[in-house]
Amino acid sequence: MLGRTTKEFLETPLEEFIHSEDKERAVECFESALAGTAPMTVELRFRHGDGHWIWIESSASPIPSEYDLDGVVTVTREVTERKRRERKLKETQAELKRSNEQLRRQNRRLDRFASVVSHDFRSPLSVATGRLRQAREEHDSESLDAMVEPVDRMARMIDELRTLTMSQRRDVKTTPVAIATRAEAAWAMTETGDSELRVRIDPDREYEADLGLLDHIFENLFRNAIVHNETPVTVTVGSLAERQGFYVADDGTGIPSERVETVLEYGYSTADEGTGDGLTIVSEFIEAQGWELAITGAVDGGARFEIRTD
Known part of the structure; x- marks a missing residue:
């Protein structure tokens, strides 16, 4: 698993195989296990015998006092694949967080757009509709009559655009x-x-x-x-x-x-x-x-x- 011989472990301090960023945590784990009665667990990077880094999980337990020995017993397993999955999960969660934030920004823009459609467009159109109605009552003109449908169509467009925009923001409740x-x-x-x-x-x-x-x-x-x-x-x-x-x-x-x-x-x-x-x-x-x-x-x-x- 570690790609090391027993001789290497006996002749080389263990810390030489541990990544520099993980040495302090490893020492704290073993010292805590030696001083206490409960096992301690640490995850760290270990240099494999062929030179690449792998992740290992080591659980250190103090040797029972009846054996009259000072030291710890460690159980180690490789967790490189698990760490890779955890890293991938964190990346996915970070991407999801970014996507959610982007969605929130888009929703805010949709809210502003819906406000413009429902108020800034609707208000002047209502004024125009009222004046067109008054003008048609006061004047008999085919040109004025021809304006009715385009104005009504614009009102329908505003209603439908607002409906479509607001639908993106509402929760579906069945x-x-x-x-x-x-x-x-x-x-x-x-x-x-x-x-x-x-x-x-x-x-x-x-x-x-x-x-x-x-x-x-x-x-x-x-x-x-x-x-x-x-x-x-x-x-x-x-x-x-x-x-x-x-x-x-x-x-x-x-x-x-x-x-x-x-x-x-x-x-x-x-x-x-x-x-x-x-x-x-x-x-x-x-x-x-x-x-x-x-x-x-x-x-x-x-x-x-x-x-x-x-």
Whole structure:
């Protein structure tokens, strides 16, 4: 283990084999063991017979008094591999600490950004919206009418950006939630026009979900179906047949297969009224709950979003 012969140990002081930084601790260990009744243990670097350093752990115990001898008995084992693992663990912990600190800094920046979005952007936009409304009441102008949609779109963008930003900071808290009830509640909170909702899921069927995130998922999927189709659509919420989870499908124009991956990218939209952030929010919120999102074609030819919870 140590690569040394008995002759070397007898002819050379032990301290010659011990690393200079560990000699003092080794001496203290052996002296304490010699003076006391309990064994003492020390870890130190020892020069192996072939010249490299290894880590050893030595436990020194005083020789029992009945033997009428002064000295200690040591039991030594090599712990080089253990020390290597400990060093690796410390490096990993240090890296984790740095990563956590970086995450805290990023969270602080997200907080500041959310504050800017919710206040510094929203306040002047509210003023502009109010003045635009007043101007339209006082003047009949197509130019003023044309400004309504861009201003409303900006307001939606601010809301969605703020929602997406704040979602990065909140803890996910799940409770048993009735999917049918939440789908109907989200539909009631969405501007649906003449579109229709069909719920084909057991009213008592519950999933462990974050209530706030789930509501945002439904609202954004409903809004996406309505905005990206020119005529009223029928939106269906139902249970998956072969996996745990549920789906939201519509009978609209659907999503071309070559665009399935693209629609989840930030800012992507094919509709004038859309901000391009809705499906990004959906994807983020689904992932935050440990679920999986799959986009397929619906039976009626529209888009189908499967939320797989298993």
